[in-house]
């Protein structure tokens with residue numbers, strides 16, 4: 001059992017702290033946000049993440065999980081300090097290391113004995129070298145500090161599951177002793193540990209996210225061809241995925257990826273490349289392809305319903321993916337902006353993310369409390385997020401609530417056969433449209 005501090009209690013820090021306490025370590029999570037810390041002390045997670053409250057409460061009650069806003073208190077007597085603060089995108093696309101730098105100085109000023117610092121945050125190659133220098137230069141006491149890069153691969157919405165069932169744990173260390181310590185700490189997870197040097201570990205994180213983003217971007221481009229060539233992207237992806245070299249994951253075509261990581265990490269990788277005079281053309285085109293993809297359903301709606309001015313468009317789902325309240329870089333933002341710009345009224349519903357959404361979405365969007373309310377009086381609906389509430393609902397809801405249901409499904413939630421048995425005019429990603437007989441006749 002080790003004594004561990006985790007700095008930053010966002011999606012990564014909180015889940016890391018909770019998981020490390022669950023395997024027996026004594027963990028103190030530090031955050032500067034007093035509101036968050038108050039909630040967490042009461043066993044309430046400040047983020048929506050399935051299963052998190054339960055594991056959190058279990059470990060608080062067992063006396064292994066603590067929360068504080070005080071760096072002084074948080075670092076005292078710790079063997080290890082994990083850094084899990086944000087590294088958001090700057091205006092120019094580079095990663096903003098401000099929060100990391102502050103934490104490095106806080107660590108230097110407050111540690112009382114030898115410590116290993118572990119960087120969980122996603123940081124450009126070379127950052128760990130810079131951070132350890134910053135810590136050593138600012139030390140208040142004569143102690144030894146080592147650094148380990150331990151990038152995180154969890155997905156939002158399944159973060160707790162991923163923490164206990166990841167494919168690998170990457171430990172990048174230039175000091176064998178520090179690497180051994182972090183490997184030992186993680187042993188109870190039973191997840192394979194891959195040891196490498198610090199810089200390679202930093203690159204593994206960016207390369208993994210950029211690769212997954214490329215895979216999504218690729219199938220999205222294929223879906224746009226399928227639409228034009230009357231092929232079915234779901235069948236194409238399935239057929240491709242049967243090849244073990246390709247694999248069937250991350251081949252779901254849709255309205256582009258969003259979230260706090262793929263967009264910022266692809267931009268940062270382009271900038272990392274530029275910093276060493278390399279033009280990373282492939283990732284640059286993934287970034288621009290994704291921006292275009294986020295608007296494919298809006299473009300389709302413009303064509304199909306004859307312009308958007310004065311039309312009411314319902315949005316089902318706002319979060320960038322289901323099972324999260326995270327709105328960062330959600331396609332819903334670009335979609336709403338474009339709809340409003342074209343003169344449409346936008347009525348939006350999300351089962352969980354609506355409160356958060358208001359901070360990210362353009363002004364002028366009306367938020368409603370149910371899918372029925374969003375659909376009633378709408379001229380058309382765009383499905384943005386594939387929440388189970390939408391995927392599993394009876395299609396008759398569209399017919400009951402809308403006078404003439406026109407559905408633009410950005411997540412391919414429904415089978416074409418099933419839709420064909422209804423009166424819904426239906427457009428999805430990379431599949432043929434379904435237009436009921438009476439609409440065709442009227443046209």
Ligand SMILES: NC(=O)C1=CN([C@@H]2O[C@H](COP(=O)(O)OP(=O)(O)OC[C@H]3O[C@@H](n4cnc5c(N)ncnc54)[C@H](O)[C@@H]3O)[C@@H](O)[C@H]2O)C=CC1
Nearest residue numbers: 008009010011012030031032033084085086087121122152
């Ligand atoms: N969100 C995700 O799914 C994943 C994120 N990552 C990476 O992990 C890092 C963290 O991401 P998130 O958890 O999404 O961030 P977040 O933005 O949700 O949380 C960051 C937290 O750090 C706190 N904080 C900021 N400065 C602090 C300081 N000086 N002392 C203590 N607390 C401080 C903030 O109050 C906030 O609660 C980023 O580098 C991100 O790229 C990596 C894998 C998955």
Ligand SMILES: O=C(O)[C@H]1O[C@H](OP(=O)(O)OP(=O)(O)OC[C@H]2O[C@@H](n3ccc(=O)[nH]c3=O)[C@H](O)[C@@H]2O)[C@H](O)[C@@H](O)[C@@H]1O
Nearest residue numbers: 152153154155156250251252254256257258259261320321
């Ligand atoms: O670095 C990170 O923050 C994390 O980024 C992603 O996780 P996350 O963004 O939480 O969610 P994903 O499930 O990867 O989905 C990202 C976006 O891609 C979209 N997506 C995903 C898969 C797919 O086949 N098609 C597709 O359009 C989703 O709808 C969503 O908008 C990675 O999957 C994690 O491994 C990584 O740790």
